[in-house]
Amino acid sequence: MDMRQVNSLSYEEFVETFGNVVERCPVVAAAVWSGRPFANSHDLEASIGEFIDSLPVAGQEGIVRCHPDLAGRDLKRGALTAESRGEQTQAGLTLLDAGDAARMNRLNAQYKERFGFPFVICARMNNKEEILLRLAERLGNEPAQERQCAIEEVKKICQLRLQDIIQCPATHTKL
Amino acid sequence: MDMRQVNSLSYEEFVETFGNVVERCPVVAAAVWSGRPFANSHDLEASIGEFIDSLPVAGQEGIVRCHPDLAGRDLKRGALTAESRGEQTQAGLTLLDAGDAARMNRLNAQYKERFGFPFVICARMNNKEEILLRLAERLGNEPAQERQCAIEEVKKICQLRLQDIIQCPATHTKL
Numbered sequence: 001m002d003m004r005q006v007n008s009l010s011y012e013e014f015v016e017t018f019g020n021v022v023e024r025c026p027v028v029a030a031a032v033w034s035g036r037p038f039a040n041s042h043d044l045e046a047s048i049g050e051f052i053d054s055l056p057v058a059g060q061e062g063i064v065r066c067h068p069d070l071a072g073r074d075l076k077r078g079a080l081t082a083e084s085r086g087e088q089t090q091a092g093l094t095l096l097d098a099g100d101a102a103r104m105n106r107l108n109a110q111y112k113e114r115f116g117f118p119f120v121i122c123a124r125m126n127n128k129e130e131i132l133l134r135l136a137e138r139l140g141n142e143p144a145q146e147r148q149c150a151i152e153e154v155k156k157i158c159q160l161r162l163q164d165i166i167q168c169p170a171t172h173t174k175l
Numbered sequence: 176m177d178m179r180q181v182n183s184l185s186y187e188e189f190v191e192t193f194g195n196v197v198e199r200c201p202v203v204a205a206a207v208w209s210g211r212p213f214a215n216s217h218d219l220e221a222s223i224g225e226f227i228d229s230l231p232v233a234g235q236e237g238i239v240r241c242h243p244d245l246a247g248r249d250l251k252r253g254a255l256t257a258e259s260r261g262e263q264t265q266a267g268l269t270l271l272d273a274g275d276a277a278r279m280n281r282l283n284a285q286y287k288e289r290f291g292f293p294f295v296i297c298a299r300m301n302n303k304e305e306i307l308l309r310l311a312e313r314l315g316n317e318p319a320q321e322r323q324c325a326i327e328e329v330k331k332i333c334q335l336r337l338q339d340i341i342q343c344p345a346t347h348t349k350l
Contacts (some may be wrong), residue, residue, distance in 0.1 A: 011240045011291060025202045031237030034291070056229050062206030065186045116186060116209070 002167050006044070007037040020083055021161040022048065022154060024066040041166040048162075049155050057147070064117040064150045070131060071096055071104045072118075083161055091123035091131060100128065107135045114139065115146055122156035177342050181219070182212040195258055196336040197223065197329060199241040216341040223337075224330050232322070239292040239325045245306060246271055246279045247293075258336055266298035266306060275303065282310045289314060290321055297331035 001017070009017060011033045019026035032051050038044040052063065068074040068084055071093040080088065088094060096104060111119045119135050126134065138146055176192070184192060186208045194201035207226050213219040227238060243249040243259055246268040255263065263269060271279060286294045294310050301309065313321055 010287075015240065027200045027202055027234070027237040027241050029237075030240035031231075031233040033240065034233040034236050051231070051233060054231050055234070056206075056226070058206040058209040058226060059202070059230070059234075061209050062202040062204075065190065065205035065208070066202050112185075 001165055003038060003040055006166060009033075017165060018044075018162070020081055021158045021165070022052070022063060022066075023068075023081060023084060023157065025063055028052070028063075041162050041168065044166070045155075045159055045162055048158055052151060052154065060147060060151050061117055063154060064120055064147070067118050067120045067154070069108050069112075069118050070121070070123065070135075071101060072108060087123040087157070091126060092128040093123065093131070096128060100132065103132060104135070107132070107139065111135065111139055115143055115150075117147075117150065120150045120153045120157075122153050122160065124160055125156060176340055178213060178215055181341060184208075192340060193219075193337070195256055196333045196340070197227070197238060197241075198243075198256065198259060198332065200238055203227070203238070216337050216343065219341070220330075220334055220337055223333055227326060227329065235322060235326050236292055238329060239295055239322070242293050242295045242329070244283050244287075244293050245296070245298065245310075246276060247283060262298040262332070266301060267303040268298065268306070271303060275307065278307060279310070282307070282314065286310065286314055290318055292322075292325065295325045295328045295332075297328050297335065299335055300331060 006014075006017075011030060014033045014036075015026050015030050018029035022028040028048060028051060032044070032047045035047045038047065052060065055063070068080055070088060070091075074080045075085070075088055075094065093104075108119055119138065121131055121134055123131065138149060141149060181189075181192075186205060189208045189211075190201050190205050193204035197203040203223060203226060207219070207222045210222045213222065227235065230238070243255055245263060245266075249255045250260070250263055250269065268279075283294055294313065296306055296309055298306065313324060316324060
């Protein structure tokens with residue numbers, strides 16, 4: 001899809017297309033549609049980032065809470081969104097050995113107990129070893145710092161999901 | 176469910192339970208969980224209302240855009256949420272005659288063209304005649320006034336959905 005097409009979408013089509021660029025938060029796409037037209041995918045990405053930043057703290061925590069655990073219950077019961085399943089698979093989280101799986105479960109539980117939201121990381125930018133390492137590290141963060149860290153990961157995930165949907169003219173058009 | 180149970184829910188259980196009290200916006204329940212414990216259902220309802228009011232204008236428009244048309248495409252293709260299907264059925268919107276159905280379609284389209292979001296009304300507080308009347312009336316509103324009107328209807332829908340989930344002690348307990 002190119003930007004001309006993106007900017008011609010009705011709000012219903014826009015939410016169908018971009019409703020999961022922020023995991024399980026179609027209201028984010030529904031909100032930023034108000035700011036169309038977008039010059040390019042970076043402009044749309046920036047609008048989403050600014051919208052998230054404009055939310056009250058509880059709203060940002062809410063966004064993080066809409067994300068599934070990594071290698072967690074939703075993966076096991078096949079309840080992940082298509083995007084999340086692809087990302088967790090690519091990071092190797094569907095093939096954890098028993099030791100890593102137990103460690104991930106234990107750290108995820110500690111993290112949720114400490115912060116009241118799940119550990120979110122852009123799985124496509126990290127492999128399973130890096131994910132486990134960062135999870136253990138981030139458990140030591142202060143809550144406000146960690147909320148900000150989680151939101152920055154939400155934005156990275158969003159960036160890659162947008163790139164999956166929107167064609168970059170430079171890579172598809174002969175200049 | 177009573178308030179003791181509500182206040183003991185993890186954020187995951189809370190979102191599973193209250194994730195659709197604002198239509199297709201589980202992030203709202205995920206956000207207000209930060210404000211627990213809630214004294215009673217009115218307190219939870221007020222927290223949701225305050226959260227919605229705290230959103231930027233685009234966020235409020237986004238919430239309205241997550242609602243389906245009344246007697247629209249999602250009803251016809253069986254894609255409504257369970258709550259919305261029940262409410263539209265109760266209001267008689269599944270049994271419109273051809274003339275009313277055509278009028279509803281035409282007015283819904285005019286409304287979306289004018290405001291950039293769908294017509295939202297608490298269907299359980301109105302029958303199909305009242306809904307058609309209000310739709311025609313509200314088409315004449317100014318955009319900012321109409322956005323506020325839509326948000327107030329979102330809150331009424333939320334109030335009734337909360338009442339479906341949370342027991343009111345006065346009606347269940349001998350005083």
